[in-house]
Amino acid sequence: MTDWQGKKVLIAGGASGIGAATAEAYRRAGAVTAVFDIAYAADTIAEDRIELAVDLADAAAVEAAFERLWAHWDALDVLVNNAGVELVASLEETSEAAWDRVMNVNLKSMFLCCKAALPRLKASGGNIVNTASQLAFVGAASFTAYTASKAAVVNFTRSLALETAAAGVRVNCVCPGAIDTPLLRRQFTGRLGPQGSLDDLVGMHPLGRLGRPEEIAACILFLSGGAASFVTGSAMLADGGYTIH
Numbered sequence: 001m002t003d004w005q006g007k008k009v010l011i012a013g014g015a016s017g018i019g020a021a022t023a024e025a026y027r028r029a030g031a032v033t034a035v036f037d038i039a040y041a042a043d044t045i046a047e048d049r050i051e052l053a054v055d056l057a058d059a060a061a062v063e064a065a066f067e068r069l070w071a072h073w074d075a076l077d078v079l080v081n082n083a084g085v086e087l088v089a090s091l092e093e094t095s096e097a098a099w100d101r102v103m104n105v106n107l108k109s110m111f112l113c114c115k116a117a118l119p120r121l122k123a124s125g126g127n128i129v130n131t132a133s134q135l136a137f138v139g140a141a142s143f144t145a146y147t148a149s150k151a152a153v154v155n156f157t158r159s160l161a162l163e164t165a166a167a168g169v170r171v172n173c174v175c176p177g178a179i180d181t182p183l184l185r186r187q188f189t190g191r192l193g194p195q196g197s198l199d200d201l202v203g204m205h206p207l208g209r210l211g212r213p214e215e216i217a218a219c220i221l222f223l224s225g226g227a228a229s230f231v232t233g234s235a236m237l238a239d240g241g242y243t244i245h
C-alpha cells in the first residue's frame with residue numbers, strides 16, 4: 001500500500017472527467033494535488049490543492065505555470081498527463097489547425113510537462129502516468145488525428161521509461177475505453193458519432209457499459225503507487241474488453 005499522506009501530485013488536465021476524478025481520488029487518499037487546466041476561470045491556491053489556468057499546448061504558458069507551482073511546492077511525487085481533446089472528422093474535413101491542436105494538446109503537452117517536472121521527480125524518486133486510449137491500438141474512422149496522437153503517447157511512454165529507469169523514475173500509461181465524461185458526451189451531441197449511437201458504442205465494449213471516471217482514476221493511482229513498483233513502460237488497458245477482438 002502506498003502512503004499518499006502529504007505526497008504531491010500534479011495533474012495536467014484535471015478540471016473535469018477522468019482528471020477531476022483522479023485528483024479527487026488522490027486527495028481522498030491523503031495527497032495534495034495541483035491541477036493545470038485551460039477550463040479554470042481563475043487560479044486557486046489552497047492548503048490541499050492548487051488549480052492553475054493553463055493552456056498546456058502553449059510552451060510559454062506551461063513554463064510560467066511550473067514557475068508558479070514551484071513557488072508553493074519544493075517537491076513533486078507524481079505527474080499525471082491527462083489533458084486531451086477529441087476530434088471527430090474525416091481526414092478530408094480535418095484542417096491543419098485542427099490536426100495541430102489535437103497533437104499539441106494530446107502529445108506535446110506531455111513533452112512539455114515531463115521536461116519541466118523530471119528534475120523534481122528524479123529528486124523524489126517519483127513517477128509519471130500518461131493517459132492514452134484504447135484507440136492507441138485499433139483504428140477508428142473519423143479519428144485519424146486522435147488515434148495517431150494516442151498511439152504516439154504509448155511509444156512516448158515506453159521511450160521515456162527507458163530514459164529515466166536508471167534514475168528510478170517509472171513512466172506508464174493508462175488506456176481507457178469509452179468512459180462517461182463530458183468529452184465522450186460531446187461526441188454524441190448534435191449528430192451521431194461515427195460509431196452510430198451511444199448504445200452502439202456501449203455495444204462495442206464486451207462488459208456492456210461505459211466506464212466510469214473513478215475506474216480510470218483507480219488505475220492511475222495503482223500505476224503511480226508502491227504496488228506497481230516493478231511496472232514501467234506499460235500501457236494498461238482499462239477498456240471493458242473493447243480491444244479483445
Ligand SMILES: NC(=O)c1ccc[n+]([C@@H]2O[C@H](COP(=O)([O-])OP(=O)(O)OC[C@H]3O[C@@H](n4cnc5c(N)ncnc54)[C@H](O)[C@@H]3O)[C@@H](O)[C@H]2O)c1
Pocket residue numbers: 012013014015016017018019036037038039054055056057082083084085086105131132133134175176177178179180181182183184
Ligand atoms: N472519455 C473517454 O471515453 C476517453 C477514452 C480514452 C481516453 N480518454 C482520454 O482521457 C483524458 C481525459 O478525458 P476525459 O474524457 O476526462 O475528458 P474531459 O473533457 O472531461 O477532460 C479533459 C480535460 O482536459 C482539459 N484540457 C483540454 N485541452 C486543454 C489544454 N489545451 N490545456 C489544459 N487543459 C486542457 C479540459 O479542460 C478537461 O478538463 C483525455 O486525454 C482523453 O483523450 C478519454
